[in-house]
Amino acid sequence: MNDVPATGSDRYVVISADGHSGLACEDYRPYLESRYHPAFEEYMAERTAHREEALAFNYDYIMGWEKGNEEGLKGAFDPVIRDKELDADGVAADVLFADADAVTGMASPPFGAGLFAGAIEDPELAFAGAHAHNRFLAEMCAHSPHRRGGIALVPITHDIGRAVEEIGWVASQPGIRGIMIPTMWRARTPYNDAVYDPVWAACAEAGLPVHTHSGEAPMEEYGDHTGVYLAEVVWWAVRPAWHLLFGGAFERFPDLKFVVTEAAAYWAPDMMWKWDQYMGGGHTTKKLAAMLQGKISKLPSDYFGTNIFIGASTMSREEIRRRYIIGTDVVMWGTDYPHPEGTWPHTLAKLQADFAHVPVDDTADLLGLTAAKVYGFDLDDLRPIARRIGPSPDLLGQDPILRSDPAERAGARWWKAEYGVQPPG
Amino acid sequence: MNDVPATGSDRYVVISADGHSGLACEDYRPYLESRYHPAFEEYMAERTAHREEALAFNYDYIMGWEKGNEEGLKGAFDPVIRDKELDADGVAADVLFADADAVTGMASPPFGAGLFAGAIEDPELAFAGAHAHNRFLAEMCAHSPHRRGGIALVPITHDIGRAVEEIGWVASQPGIRGIMIPTMWRARTPYNDAVYDPVWAACAEAGLPVHTHSGEAPMEEYGDHTGVYLAEVVWWAVRPAWHLLFGGAFERFPDLKFVVTEAAAYWAPDMMWKWDQYMGGGHTTKKLAAMLQGKISKLPSDYFGTNIFIGASTMSREEIRRRYIIGTDVVMWGTDYPHPEGTWPHTLAKLQADFAHVPVDDTADLLGLTAAKVYGFDLDDLRPIARRIGPSPDLLGQDPILRSDPAERAGARWWKAEYGVQPPG
Numbered sequence: 001m002n003d004v005p006a007t008g009s010d011r012y013v014v015i016s017a018d019g020h021s022g023l024a025c026e027d028y029r030p031y032l033e034s035r036y037h038p039a040f041e042e043y044m045a046e047r048t049a050h051r052e053e054a055l056a057f058n059y060d061y062i063m064g065w066e067k068g069n070e071e072g073l074k075g076a077f078d079p080v081i082r083d084k085e086l087d088a089d090g091v092a093a094d095v096l097f098a099d100a101d102a103v104t105g106m107a108s109p110p111f112g113a114g115l116f117a118g119a120i121e122d123p124e125l126a127f128a129g130a131h132a133h134n135r136f137l138a139e140m141c142a143h144s145p146h147r148r149g150g151i152a153l154v155p156i157t158h159d160i161g162r163a164v165e166e167i168g169w170v171a172s173q174p175g176i177r178g179i180m181i182p183t184m185w186r187a188r189t190p191y192n193d194a195v196y197d198p199v200w201a202a203c204a205e206a207g208l209p210v211h212t213h214s215g216e217a218p219m220e221e222y223g224d225h226t227g228v229y230l231a232e233v234v235w236w237a238v239r240p241a242w243h244l245l246f247g248g249a250f251e252r253f254p255d256l257k258f259v260v261t262e263a264a265a266y267w268a269p270d271m272m273w274k275w276d277q278y279m280g281g282g283h284t285t286k287k288l289a290a291m292l293q294g295k296i297s298k299l300p301s302d303y304f305g306t307n308i309f310i311g312a313s314t315m316s317r318e319e320i321r322r323r324y325i326i327g328t329d330v331v332m333w334g335t336d337y338p339h340p341e342g343t344w345p346h347t348l349a350k351l352q353a354d355f356a357h358v359p360v361d362d363t364a365d366l367l368g369l370t371a372a373k374v375y376g377f378d379l380d381d382l383r384p385i386a387r388r389i390g391p392s393p394d395l396l397g398q399d400p401i402l403r404s405d406p407a408e409r410a411g412a413r414w415w416k417a418e419y420g421v422q423p424p425g
Numbered sequence: 426m427n428d429v430p431a432t433g434s435d436r437y438v439v440i441s442a443d444g445h446s447g448l449a450c451e452d453y454r455p456y457l458e459s460r461y462h463p464a465f466e467e468y469m470a471e472r473t474a475h476r477e478e479a480l481a482f483n484y485d486y487i488m489g490w491e492k493g494n495e496e497g498l499k500g501a502f503d504p505v506i507r508d509k510e511l512d513a514d515g516v517a518a519d520v521l522f523a524d525a526d527a528v529t530g531m532a533s534p535p536f537g538a539g540l541f542a543g544a545i546e547d548p549e550l551a552f553a554g555a556h557a558h559n560r561f562l563a564e565m566c567a568h569s570p571h572r573r574g575g576i577a578l579v580p581i582t583h584d585i586g587r588a589v590e591e592i593g594w595v596a597s598q599p600g601i602r603g604i605m606i607p608t609m610w611r612a613r614t615p616y617n618d619a620v621y622d623p624v625w626a627a628c629a630e631a632g633l634p635v636h637t638h639s640g641e642a643p644m645e646e647y648g649d650h651t652g653v654y655l656a657e658v659v660w661w662a663v664r665p666a667w668h669l670l671f672g673g674a675f676e677r678f679p680d681l682k683f684v685v686t687e688a689a690a691y692w693a694p695d696m697m698w699k700w701d702q703y704m705g706g707g708h709t710t711k712k713l714a715a716m717l718q719g720k721i722s723k724l725p726s727d728y729f730g731t732n733i734f735i736g737a738s739t740m741s742r743e744e745i746r747r748r749y750i751i752g753t754d755v756v757m758w759g760t761d762y763p764h765p766e767g768t769w770p771h772t773l774a775k776l777q778a779d780f781a782h783v784p785v786d787d788t789a790d791l792l793g794l795t796a797a798k799v800y801g802f803d804l805d806d807l808r809p810i811a812r813r814i815g816p817s818p819d820l821l822g823q824d825p826i827l828r829s830d831p832a833e834r835a836g837a838r839w840w841k842a843e844y845g846v847q848p849p850g
Contacts, residue, residue, distance in 0.1 A: 025683075100842065190646040190647070190648075192647065192650045221617075222615070222617065223618060223672070225617045225668075225673075227670070227671025227674050227721070228617050229701075230669045230699075231667040231696075231699075232664070232667070235660060239657070242652070242653060242657070245652070245654055246651075246653045247648070247650050266698075268693050270695070271656075273691075274653075274655075274689075275652075275656065278652065278655050295652055296652070317843065318698070318840070318843075414743075
């Protein structure tokens with residue numbers, strides 16, 4: 001592949017698989033139909049109260065972040081500033097989720113239709129908020145669509161017919177490259193149910209990967225115990241993956257892609273191991289394997305890299321070390337711009353700290369080439385940008401001739417040999 | 426420690442931290458107050474229908490298991506047969522959970538008060554079923570109580586006052602060494618809530634470890650997709666651990682022990698890593714660490730081995746390889762007798778296959794010494810039994826002079842050095 005640097009000075013095409021884009025809450029008003037304005041005023045009051053609370057709790061941290069990054073934060077909604085910030089961070093293109101303000105939530109789509117859409121009671125408001133954001137997002141992506149991967153909001157839990165309509169609309173917008181569904185279905189229908197087939201069919205047909213993104217969790221169960229939230233928020237985001245897999249969605253729609261974003265990736269190896277083991281028999285799983293016959297046609301781990309992908313954002317060193325088990329064709333880097341827990345505006349320093357000893361071909365996959373495949377970015381468009389602003393192996397302190405060891409890669413999913421697991425059938 | 430074999434022919438004290446005991450459903454009738462008999466008849470009809478369904482689906486497997494192990498399966502309720510089966514399996518003592526029949530559920534306590542207690546609607550029935558089982562269990566454990574670790578049923582979600590009363594009663598019964606609480610709280614109060622403090626206080630005071638055991642899950646969300654159940658049943662069983670930890674229960678009751686049983690152990694290393702990282706700061710967790718200050722006084726991983734323990738049952742080789750990260754003072758072997766997914770009646774063969782290369786001191790901890798500490802078994806009572814029936818290093822094909830490497834053990838929780846995490850405060 002000619003997108004793997006051949007010399008120390010060639011540049012990587014970096015595609016951030018996790019970024020956020022959105023207007024300041026009140027600026028969504030003109031994107032909302034006027035009949036929703038009364039409800040919107042209530043929502044704005046609630047948002048403002050939430051910000052006051054956050055400021056009372058943590059004023060110095062919040063103001064420090066906002067004042068220290070005032071200009072760059074505007075890239076959430078200003079495409080020219082966004083391109084400038086991406087350039088400075090060495091990023092050729094990025095994927096745009098909602099909720100650009102992760103600190104006080106003042107860039108959430110109306111009614112919480114972004115990362116917390118599952119909690120919206122009224123389907124009317126869920127779709128109104130989602131569509132307002134999608135209208136903004138389409139404008140945002142119309143500017144340099146080759147650098148944008150807009151992820152539209154579609155609250156499929158709330159109305160499947162309307163969801164399919166919304167998918168039809170967003171599919172026609174340049175630079176929209178996926179949809180995000182509510183992380184939690186709550187009291188609505190679980191994602192293993194075939195009732196969602198029209199949604200999966202529309203997404204598979206349009207080539208729009210379906211996403212969950214971490215954030216939502218059953219907060220009403222947590223009291224004021226933030227540690228509980230931290231301990232399980234990733235699980236709630238990943239949960240739809242196995243509901244789709246074991247519900248047979250990838251059998252019925254082999255072109256359907258599901259991506260779980262900003263929910264780390266460390267969990268994937270053990271998950272694949274245990275899932276493959278259920279299918280593969282062995283004494284302790286004999287009673288289980290019988291129940292799975294006929295449900296799926298491949299080993300569960302074989303759906304990773306064809307149907308299941310991971311937008312791991314700023315991966316940890318441990319996740320980079322586990323890259324062959326997880327799959328360099330599965331997991332994608334992301335800066336999480338413009339969230340404070342991400343690497344922006346110090347992405348280069350983070351890459352230097354964590355990728356210095358990673359082979360060049362693996363680095364190219366993790367930082368951009370896998371995302372290009374998943375989202376259909378055109379590398380012909382991105383190469384000239386990367387040549388101008390992308391990091392090089394020299395800049396990352398890498399040995400430019402280091403390549404991955406095929407044997408290490410091939411044997412990484414150790415349980416296949418240890419358990420002798422075989423595909424079903 | 427003189428319970429670590431010093432020669433190849435010394436015997437290990439094996440304590441199985443996961444076994445099941447229970448009557449055939451209908452035999453619980455005399456243990457139930459007569460006013461519950463009408464409800465019990467309904468329950469029996471439902472159980473019988475469930476068995477018919479299971480037989481229709483999988484007759485050969487079920488009858489093969491039941492006929493092939495007819496005598497040994499009676500050890501579920503006959504203490505003399507149980508001792509004989511334990512002897513033949515090399516097991517000196519075992520821990521007794523409810524629901525002895527994992528195949529068709531025909532040994533469940535009334536109203537499903539065992540592994541599925543969270544789903545019972547009526548608190549009256551939940552306590553009636555639990556108490557019926559506890560009465561049987563007390564009789565079962567009164568025979569050779571030194572070899573029994575009875576785990577009483579206490580549906581704390583359904584009534585905290587009655588739960589504390591029941592704990593008072595079971596604490597006085599010889600051989601009862603712990604309680605099991607519902608795995609799921611469902612619509613009732615989550616375990617992070619201080620409303621449960623009287624329960625934790627009673628258990629800490631009586632020295633009764635609190636257990637969850639895998640089994641219950643939100644089946645109503647799964648349709649007929651068994652793979653979904655398999656993919657998340659472990660998580661539901663482990664979930665209470667972090668609700669207790671981050672809810673501060675171990676701060677208020679430092680003697681409280683929580684054990685999660687038959688929910689594997691592979692998840693513990695990543696869980697400790699991520700939890701410690703939240704506390705330990707670093708750029709990406711700066712906004713989170715601030716929220717956890719003052720909630721807990723130690724690193725989350727430091728509660729493992731003092732407050733949190735794992736009854737991993739028949740651990741996989743991979744879990745044995747991870748023993749220093751998980752902690753040999755945390756994780757405990759179990760045969761799951763008399764369930765078909767366990768090692769009985771072939772425990773020795775399984776130990777030979779998986780422990781041949783494990784150092785003798787680690788083997789002693791994993792197979793029994795950690796369980797002796799957690800449950801307060803008296804090794805003076807068990808040593809003579811072990812000398813008669815326990816496996817030896819020679820029998821397991823071990824090198825009798827092999828001991829664990831202190832450096833390997835000390836560095837196992839790799840993230841402490843990599844992240845430089847420090848205890849809070």
